[in-house]
Amino acid sequence: MRLAQVMAGARHGGAEGFYERLCLALHAAGEEVLPVIRRDPERAARLRAGGLAPVELGFGGALDLLTGPRLRRVLEGFAPDVTVAWMNRAARFAPKGPWTLVGRLGGYYDLKYYRRCDHLVGNTRDITRWIVAQGWPEARAHHLPNFVADLAGASPAALPGAAPRLLAMGRLHPNKGFDIAIRALALVPRAHLAIAGEGPERAALEALAREAGVAGRVAFLGWRSDVGALLAACDVFVCSSRHEPLGNIVLEAWSASRPVVAAAAEGPSELIADGETGVLVPVDAPEALAAAIRGLLDDPQRAARLAAAGRAAFARDFTEAAVLARWRGFLAAVAPKRQAA
Structure with missing residues (x-):
């Protein structure tokens, strides 16, 4: 053709x-x-x-x-x-x-x-x-x-901060809800959050991190092409979007066998079987997002089961x-x- x-x-x-x-x-x-x-x-x-x-x-x-x-x-x-x-x-x-x-x-x-x-x-x-x-x-x-590309087996990138490490990716835009991820981080002691992406909200997000007292635990990485390496280095992938029609980032996290916590926007709600291939929380709910993240960090075996199920969903359909x-x-x-x- x-x-x-x-x-x-x-x-x-x-x-x-x-x-x-x-x-x-x-x-x-x-x-x-x-x-x-x-x-x-x-x-x-x-x-x-x-x-x-x-x-x-x-x-x-x-x-x-x-x-x-x-x-x-x-x-x-x-x-x-x-x-x-x-x-x-x-x-x-x-x-x-x-x-x-x-x-x-x-x-x-x-x-x-x-x-x-x-x-x-x-x-x-x-x-x-x-x-x-x-x-x-x-x-x-x-x-x-x-x-999405199969990102299994990538060598981990050097993410700032000590474990546990959280990763979020996307354009720095209000729709992506990175402000919710930053507010949730304040409720997850010791965790470090890396945000890979760039966009018009960067200055506002940096100011919010300072206001929330987590500036030392948030790293803004800018646009990155080494997605597999970033995912390999994180303990939990976080998708906090208010609006996400599909969620390529969820598919990428699945392909890299990372556990996913996502706000229940349009796309993640369709992709993720809650409690099976990831964890869904209400949109615009930093407390619920933080609780879900803490739950996976406190239960590595559950996190591993979710990651394996996500990988299987990727291998079957995406x-x-x-x-x-x-x-x-x-x-x-x-x-x-x-x-x-």
Whole structure:
């Protein structure tokens, strides 16, 4: 199949990372893949290193009158069987054509951007149900999960502070609830928390750590690419998000066999069987988060059982092979049927 994958997202993010992984995996599986991306030299370099030839376009705001015609010319020249538009901005620019147009949603987005699409894909069952509830035809709404790299066996990174060590990851944004994790840390004596990520909330979070009296036990690591090493070094992985449509970070922790404590946001609630593959606590509840963390630190055997069950869930449903097979089957099913010569 000839597949165009259109992404106009940010430099960092769960959807952006999965976009790269899926493009490279489809290419390695023998599909002809054209990545079309918002201008980003680092992303383009990673895709080229995997054997792809990305096209970079502007994907600007409402006054961008150039990207639409340029994208149409690129697609007409490549002649894909299927074009996948990732998230709102890409879907807004992606034109209809002789290809099947698929919109891929990683959240509860405004469907006005996807009016030209033939099919929509949600990366959780709840998002897919929500798409149908908005009036989208059920036969053209599909659930396809993400996969993450298998991080088992990584050598531990050198995290600041002594054990026990907690790890949280993600963009420093209010939705991620790192303020809740910091407030919970104040109720978990001796533990150290490392936060891997960057974003607009960093200064406020640093101030909160000082206010809560835990500045000496919180380390802000910035953006890190050694996710496996960070996970290997922690005792408990903490996902304190207020809003988390999926939770790639939960999948990564599972793949690394780390026990997970998560706020019961949308994605973690769908992924985690409470008490079996992790521990769920109410959103915006630092006391409950702290109690769950203390419970795992005080009972290493229970923590190990949860970690093993999470690893099994990852191996069953979220490996590259499992998810790639589902994506390839879906794309083949929705591609236009070619007439025999």
